[in-house]
Amino acid sequence: MNEKLQVRNLRISFRTSNGKVQAVRDISFDLATGETLAIVGESGSGKSVTSKAILGILAGNSIVESGEIIYDGKDLLKISEEDFHKIRGDKIAMIFQDPMSSLNPIVRIGRQLTEAMLLKGKARQRECRATFNGYLKNLNKAMVASNDPARAAAINENCRKFDKFEFKHIELESAYKKAFEAASETVDDIGKIAFELEKKSVAKGSADRINDIVKQSKDSINEYVVSPEHKAEVYSLAGSLASEFSKAKKSMNFDTVLGILYKLRDFAQEGISKKAPNFFCMGYYLTFSDKPLPDMPVDELNKFLHDYIDKDFMLAFIDDAERALEYSSSIVIGNMRKAIEELNAAKAVYTRENLDKKECYDTYKALSATVKSCIDVLNITKDSLSFTFAPSIKSQIDNYFHAIGANVKAQRVHDRDQRKFDRIVAKGKKPDWEVADAAITDLELIKENIVTIITRLVDHYDEVIANYSSRKFDEETVAVIDYLKANASGVVDKVTRRVAKHRAIKLMDEVGIAEPHKRYKQYPFEFSGGMRQRIVIAIALAANPDILICDEPTTALDVTIQAQILELINNLKEERNLSVIFITHDLGVVANMADRVAVMYAGKIVEYGTSEDIFYHSAHPYTWALLSSMPDLDTDEKLEAIPGTPPNMIYPPKGDAFAPRNKYAMQIDFERQPPMFKISDTHYAATWLLHPDAPKVDPPKAVVDRIRRMNERRATKDE
Numbered sequence: 117m118n119e120k121l122q123v124r125n126l127r128i129s130f131r132t133s134n135g136k137v138q139a140v141r142d143i144s145f146d147l148a149t150g151e152t153l154a155i156v157g158e159s160g161s162g163k164s165v166t167s168k169a170i171l172g173i174l175a176g177n178s179i180v181e182s183g184e185i186i187y188d189g190k191d192l193l194k195i196s197e198e199d200f201h202k203i204r205g206d207k208i209a210m211i212f213q214d215p216m217s218s219l220n221p222i223v224r225i226g227r228q229l230t231e232a233m234l235l236k237g238k239a240r241q242r243e244c245r246a247t248f249n250g251y252l253k254n255l256n257k258a259m260v261a262s263n264d265p266a267r268a269a270a271i272n273e274n275c276r277k278f279d280k281f282e283f284k285h286i287e288l289e290s291a292y293k294k295a296f297e298a299a300s301e302t303v304d305d306i307g308k309i310a311f312e313l314e315k316k317s318v319a320k321g322s323a324d325r326i327n328d329i330v331k332q333s334k335d336s337i338n339e340y341v342v343s344p345e346h347k348a349e350v351y352s353l354a355g356s357l358a359s360e361f362s363k364a365k366k367s368m369n370f371d372t373v374l375g376i377l378y379k380l381r382d383f384a385q386e387g388i389s390k391k392a393p394n395f396f397c398m399g400y401y402l403t404f405s406d407k408p409l410p411d412m413p414v415d416e417l418n419k420f421l422h423d424y425i426d427k428d429f430m431l432a433f434i435d436d437a438e439r440a441l442e443y444s445s446s447i448v449i450g451n452m453r454k455a456i457e458e459l460n461a462a463k464a465v466y467t468r469e470n471l472d473k474k475e476c477y478d479t480y481k482a483l484s485a486t487v488k489s490c491i492d493v494l495n496i497t498k499d500s501l502s503f504t505f506a507p508s509i510k511s512q513i514d515n516y517f518h519a520i521g522a523n524v525k526a527q528r529v530h531d532r533d534q535r536k537f538d539r540i541v542a543k544g545k546k547p548d549w550e551v552a553d554a555a556i557t558d559l560e561l562i563k564e565n566i567v568t569i570i571t572r573l574v575d576h577y578d579e580v581i582a583n584y585s586s587r588k589f590d591e592e593t594v595a596v597i598d599y600l601k602a603n604a605s606g607v608v609d610k611v612t613r614r615v616a617k618h619r620a621i622k623l624m625d626e627v628g629i630a631e632p633h634k635r636y637k638q639y640p641f642e643f644s645g646g647m648r649q650r651i652v653i654a655i656a657l658a659a660n661p662d663i664l665i666c667d668e669p670t671t672a673l674d675v676t677i678q679a680q681i682l683e684l685i686n687n688l689k690e691e692r693n694l695s696v697i698f699i700t701h702d703l704g705v706v707a708n709m710a711d712r713v714a715v716m717y718a719g720k721i722v723e724y725g726t727s728e729d730i731f732y733h734s735a736h737p738y739t740w741a742l743l744s745s746m747p748d749l750d751t752d753e754k755l756e757a758i759p760g761t762p763p764n765m766i767y768p769p770k771g772d773a774f775a776p777r778n779k780y781a782m783q784i785d786f787e788r789q790p791p792m793f794k795i796s797d798t799h800y801a802a803t804w805l806l807h808p809d810a811p812k813v814d815p816p817k818a819v820v821d822r823i824r825r826m827n828e829r830r831a832t833k834d835e
Contacts (some may be wrong), residue, residue, distance in 0.1 A: 120662060120695040121170070122500075125565070126183030126830035129173065135552030135766040139165045141719035142182075147663065151698040152689060153552055156742065157716035160762050163699045166716075167665045169193070170697070171210050172200045181515075181557065182565045183509060187663075189498025194507035199652040202243065206236045209656035213668040215648035217700075218655070219640040225651055226636035229620035229658060234660045237611030239642045241461045244606030251600060252279060254493045259436045262443030274433055277404070282604045285399030290608040294393060295338030302332040302384035308375045308633070313377075319634055326361045328614075330354045340414070341387035347634055353380050390414070397421035400429060404643045414447040432598075435722050438593040444494045449584055451489040452577040458486050459574050476513050483509065484571075496599045501576045505569065519557035530554035552766050591653075611650070623654040628684060644698065646677035650684070657688065664689070665697045670705060682709060704746040707731060712798075718763055718773035724792075725799035732823055733816065735793075735801040737778045744818040748779065756818055760821040778812050779807060 128140040140162040147153050155163045168174050170185055185192040187203065195203075212218050220228060224753050256275040260268045309325050312318070331356040336342040343349060364370045391414045401421050402409070409419060465471075465479045476570045484506040493503045523605060533551045611619075617636070624632035625652040640648055647668060656664060666685060670678040686709045689696050699708055704725075706713065713730040715723040715738060723736040734740060744756040760777040764770050772778070775785035784804050793806035805813050814820070 118149045120148045120149045120187070121697075122184070122186040123170070124184045124186070124247045125165070125568075126166065126169065126185065127181040128162075128169060128174070128183075129179045129181055131179065131555070132175045133191070136179070136555035138765045138768050139719055142769070143714075143719075143721045144720065144778070145714055147695050147697060148711075149662075149695055150689070150693045151711045152686075152698055152706075152709055153700045154700065154713045155716055156700055156703050156706065156713060158701055158758075159718040160718075161763075162719040163701075163716055164667055165699060167210065167667050167699055168674070170663075171204055171208060171665065172197075173204075177415065178320070179464035182512075182561065184504065186252060186500045186504065189503045189510055191500075191504035194504060194511055200426070202239060205656075205661070207661055207664065208241070208663045209659065209661040210651055210665040210667060211649070211656050211669045213671050215645065215652045216480070216640065218652045219648060221640050224637055224639055225624075225643075226620060229623065229636075229651070229655055230616035232655065232658045233611050233616040233619060234613065237609070237616075241607055241610065244603045244609075248282070248408070248600060248607070249279075251494075251496075251596075251603070255437060255440055255596070258440035258444045258494055260440045266408065266411040268647055270272075271436055274429070274436070276431065278433065278600075281400040282600075283399075283402040284403045285396050285601075285609050288399055288402075289605060290610070292338055292340055292671035293608055295336050295341040296388060296392075296596045297615055297618070298332040299341050299384040299387040301614075302336060304618070304622070305329050305387065306381040306384075310377050310381075311566040313374055316368050318365055319369075319631070321633060321637065321666075323358075323361065325633060326358055329377070330357050331381065331614075333384065336387055338387075340393055342383050343387075346383055346420040350380065350383055355641055359492065375800055394418045394421055396604075397425045401426045404428070432501060434593055434597065437596060438589050441494055441589050441592055441596070444492055445584070445587070445589075448490055448492040449581055452581055455490050456574050456577050459483065459570050459577075463567055463570055463573060466563055469561070471516060473517055476516075480506075480509050480513055483630055487573070493793065494596070496596060499576075501573050504801055505573055508569050509566060509688065512562050512569070516559060516562045517752045519559060519562070523554075523556045523559075526555040538827070546643060560610075620658070623657060626688075627651075627654045627657075628680070629654070633710065646673055646680065648671065649681055653681075653684065657692070660692070661694070663695045663697065665699070669698075670700070671700075678705070685709070702746070703730075703742045715742070718768070719765060720773065720802065722774065722803070723801040725795070725801075729796070729799040731826065733795070733799065734819070735799075736774075736797055736803045737805070738774045738778050739801075740815050741777075742818050743822060746822070756816070758816075768783055772802075782810065800827065 120792065123146075126143050127138075130139055143162070143166065147155065155166065157163055164499070165178075166173070169178075169180070169185075170192060172527055174180075180193050183193065190199065190203075192200070192203070200407070219225075236703070252275060256272065258304060259275070261272045263271060305325060305607060306329060309322065312322070315424050333350055335344075337344055337347050353376050357373070357380070361370075361373050362640065364373045393414050397418070398409070398421055401407075402422055403466045405424070410417065414419065435593055462483055465475055482651050487502050487505045488748045498512060530551065537547055537549075537551050623630045624635065627648055629635055629647060635643075640651070643651065644707050653669075664685075669685070670681050673681060682705065685696065685698075689709075690692060698710065703713075703715075710727045712720045712724070715730065715736065717738050723734065723739045725733075730739060731743070734743060741756070745758060758777060759779075763773050763776070769775065769786075770789075771787050772781070772785040772790055775781040778785065782804055788804075790802045790804045790807075792800045792802045794800055795806065804810055815823075
């Protein structure tokens with residue numbers, strides 16, 4: 117399974133005037149590419165805190181006590197706000213419960229949709245340019261180092277040639293993309309406005325849309341889109357369109373206008389249906405052959421250009437690149453073997469009874485340098501454990517030595533409150549408050565965290581070394597060339613205001629907003645709650661993110677609209693291959709959309725499994741309680757409310773937090789927290805009922821009956 121996001125041993129608390137609230141208590145989960153993970157639980161269970169930690173928007177009084185959130189080789193808990201700015205909204209987007217909290221009430225919807233596109237578009241261009249230049253520089257060094265010194269000058273020249281013809285590639289592709297985008301917009305816009313004109317309908321803003329079509333038609337002229345030989349005719353048609361539309365509005369006879377529109381659409385449609393040439397190979401040919409392009413069909417031209425660049429340059433470049441990859445990786449493997457010894461030896465420094473500050477920081481610096489030498493700069497797949505090692509270790513060491521002084525202060529505050537409490541009791545009175553446990557950081561836990569980080573990296577290096585002989589460097593080299601080409605193309609992907617507007621209107625159409633051209637200029641208050649949520653979804657998708665976090669996105673909507681929004685999110689996930697984290701208090705909401713479900717209670721994941729596991733084979737009493745409280749149209753039985761209230765996490769329970777509300781609770785539930793018992797390879801639950809010595813307990817009748825009805829419906833559907 118290809119993990120898009122990994123959360124490991126996450127613990128988050130909040131400082132309050134009444135004490136430390138333990139909001140998230142040691143949770144772990146993975147999110148795979150294209151998967152929907154539902155996090156379900158009552159209010160206060162830690163769901164939203166987890167999502168805000170992923171997005172880097174925790175409140176200022178939060179304390180991340182331990183854990184990692186790994187995305188794209190980075191620990192999101194350790195990176196700077198500047199680095200997070202490249203991820204938040206661009207790679208990881210979020211939909212909140214109340215759409216109005218995400219929308220500016222005095223700014224038109226169109227501007228709110230396009231603003232992020234424009235800002236993120238420029239940032240992506242800069243990042244792609246920096247990535248291309250940096251990688252080619254590192255590849256050049258490794259190619260020289262892995263070859264005969266006599267070839268150094270030739271290799272350097274080849275890398276300069278690669279860089280030089282990429283400029284031509286970018287220039288050609290940029291012109292093509294601009295024309296192709298314009299032709300695509302022409303086809304889309306003509307299709308929509310022509311339908312309206314056929315119905316004799318002229319909406320407000322139609323003249324602006326006609327002017328957009330005029331400009332787009334002219335911009336679509338390109339050798340490989342709308343051919344320059346049609347330029348005069350396209351310009352003539354486009355030039356008469358606005359005046360003909362102005363005349364037609366008076367008579368409401370749009371036959372002439374429609375005739376012009378259809379001719380322009382035919383030119384644009386033909387342009388976007390053409391096969392594009394290989395601009396990468398073309399860039400090389402035009403830069404170094406000193407010859408014009410041969411006049412031949414695109415398929416033949418692409419083969420000719422591909423053969424030319426291979427023979428003249430690319431095959432030799434690939435050979436040198438493959439040798440460089442092997443050379444670089446062999447050095448890294450050697451460094452990993454040395455690092456394993458150093459890492460294992462360092463554990464002793466961090467397991468002493470009282471850590472020495474100077475020794476800890478000196479060891480951290482030495483280990484950081486060692487681990488840095490184990491990062492292969494030519495590996496296009498980031499080694500997240502190596503990249504996050506140094507900040508993770510430093511964060512834990514900082515926490516340890518800060519906590520030593522903080523613990524003394526926290527204990528002093530606790531002792532003062534306890535003395536005050538005892539004085540009141542001694543006077544025969546009963547206080548209406550309790551003394552919170554001292555907000556002391558567990559120093560032993562921090563030491564365990566450090567050792568865990570080291571051990572996990574050692575295990576990872578052992579695995580990499582064991583699998584080294586099976587690596588296919590020929591395939592990796594091809595992937596490297598594609599990686600360079602992709603980043604060069606990313607430099608070209610410029611988002612202009614016109615492009616942003618067109619994409620925004622397409623997004624509004626994609627999320628089900630009728631008449632997007634008209635509604636593009638409206639304000640949020642002119643939309644219903646469901647429509648506002650669709651706009652928020654469109655804004656979240658504007659930067660084409662990898663991960664979409666949905667935090668109770670349907671709670672504020674009525675049942676009918678809820679179903680529509682859920683269906684929309686499901687469809688978007690499939691179409692865009694999104695990874696989705698769906699947060700809700702209602703287990704029924706995710707029945708038909710979640711691939712896996714994590715049930716949270718009092719800051720812990722109490723059950724974790726596939727949707728099938730949770731709905732048909734649930735094992736934790738809290739999951740049973742959630743299932744029993746779900747509305748069901750197939751029965752008129754009274755829903756079962758969960759008795760009691762969640763615990764006050766300033767005073768976390770010693771045992772299972774759900775025990776006081778659990779009619780199946782045993783004595784051990786009040787004394788010890790249950791471990792996460794494995795039910796199957798995909799299903800886990802933290803309940804003592806799964807212990808081999810525990811009495812056998814069947815789920816409540818309401819749950820058994822619900823599962824029976826679901827199975828009957830499934831069987832009927834299969835028939």
